[in-house]
Amino acid sequence: MIIVLKPGEKQEKIQNFVEKLTDKFGVTVNTWVGNHSTVLGLIGDTTVIDIEYLQAQDFIESVKRVQEPYKKANRKFHPDNTVITLDNGFKIGDGSLAIMAGPCSVESEEQIIEIAEKVKASGAQLLRGGAFKPRTSPYAFQGMRAEGLELLLKAKEKTGLPIVTEIMSSDYIDLYKDVDVIQVGTRNMQNFEMLKKLGELDKPILLKRGFANTIEEMLMSAEYIMAGGNEKVILCERGIRTYETATRNTLDISAVPVLKKLSHLPVIVDPSHASGMSWLVEHLSVASTAIGADGLMIEVHNDPAHALSDGAQSITPNQFDELANKLFKLHGAVKTL
Ligand SMILES: [Mn+2]
Numbered sequence: 279m280i281i282v283l284k285p286g287e288k289q290e291k292i293q294n295f296v297e298k299l300t301d302k303f304g305v306t307v308n309t310w311v312g313n314h315s316t317v318l319g320l321i322g323d324t325t326v327i328d329i330e331y332l333q334a335q336d337f338i339e340s341v342k343r344v345q346e347p348y349k350k351a352n353r354k355f356h357p358d359n360t361v362i363t364l365d366n367g368f369k370i371g372d373g374s375l376a377i378m379a380g381p382c383s384v385e386s387e388e389q390i391i392e393i394a395e396k397v398k399a400s401g402a403q404l405l406r407g408g409a410f411k412p413r414t415s416p417y418a419f420q421g422m423r424a425e426g427l428e429l430l431l432k433a434k435e436k437t438g439l440p441i442v443t444e445i446m447s448s449d450y451i452d453l454y455k456d457v458d459v460i461q462v463g464t465r466n467m468q469n470f471e472m473l474k475k476l477g478e479l480d481k482p483i484l485l486k487r488g489f490a491n492t493i494e495e496m497l498m499s500a501e502y503i504m505a506g507g508n509e510k511v512i513l514c515e516r517g518i519r520t521y522e523t524a525t526r527n528t529l530d531i532s533a534v535p536v537l538k539k540l541s542h543l544p545v546i547v548d549p550s551h552a553s554g555m556s557w558l559v560e561h562l563s564v565a566s567t568a569i570g571a572d573g574l575m576i577e578v579h580n581d582p583a584h585a586l587s588d589g590a591q592s593i594t595p596n597q598f599d600e601l602a603n604k605l606f607k608l609h610g611a612v613k614t615l
Pocket residue numbers: 382383551577587588
């Protein structure tokens with residue numbers, strides 16, 4: 279971290295400030311005194327230093343971070359990829375392609391079990407399904423809630439597929455004890471109190487990128503979970519809001535290699551919410567697999583025209599079957615390049 283001091287400060291005041299930084303934060307401070315200004319270079323773990331505290335000091339001209347503010351999610355301090363092992367032994371981030379498929383919302387026992395069996399037959403290794411649904415309108419279908427979780431667990435029992443489902447409030451955290459991967463949705467990416475609670479669990483967390491958040495903000499949210507002791511975080515790029523209206527969101531495809539460069543955590547892509555249109559899901563899935571994503575989360579519905587949520591972006595089990603086949607082949611080919 280580089281701190282530039284305003285010109286004309288007394289040597290004694292600077293010395294006191296340097297001592298304070300050393301004592302309070304345990305960093306080493308190098309001081310360069312020039313003709314016009316003094317520059318302090320802080321070496322050590324500067325993630326604990328609040329940049330706003332420094333900017334509030336009247337004798338400081340400017341502050342610049344030269345190190346990322348996240349530590350546990352940072353590849354610099356953890357060069358090897360993190361591999362997350364689920365209870366059934368399936369690994370995410372080990373170089374294989376993890377495909378999570380299922381309906382946007384759990385709608386009935388027959389629906390979730392039928393889809394689970396079909397996506398499993400096509401090669402999906404996890405079943406996705408929403409029980410608690412964050413909908414833009416309070417009048418839209420809100421999900422089957424606790425009953426939906428029960429049905430997901432039934433589908434898991436029947437098919438053996440691990441399940442991934444979204445949590446919307448830490449009030450319901452106890453209901454998720456048999457859920458294999460807890461999803462934090464785009465709207466909750468910065469629900470810091472909930473992230474802290476999830477950090478206390480020993481369970482994989484799938485963290486979706488907020489649709490108006492930067493990559494650094496996403497990594498800081500991962501840091502919240504990891505700082506609590508839970509290092510099993512899977513990052514998910516799901517599109518961001520831009521000025522483009524042709525698609526529901528704009529898939530930031532470059533986020534995949536960027537996240538993998540900055541962090542050791544597995545990175546997956548959700549092409550369904552990124553596009554909002556079923557015909558586009560294949561294109562985005564192919565691109566994501568080719569660019570090196572560790573997995574995909576795809577919405578599949580047995581009857582998209584009558585889905586209670588996100589029907590327009592859901593593909594049918596038959597379309598998923600063809601797509602999954604293509605993706606596994608492509609992934610195998612990409613690995614040999
Ligand atoms: Mn959805």
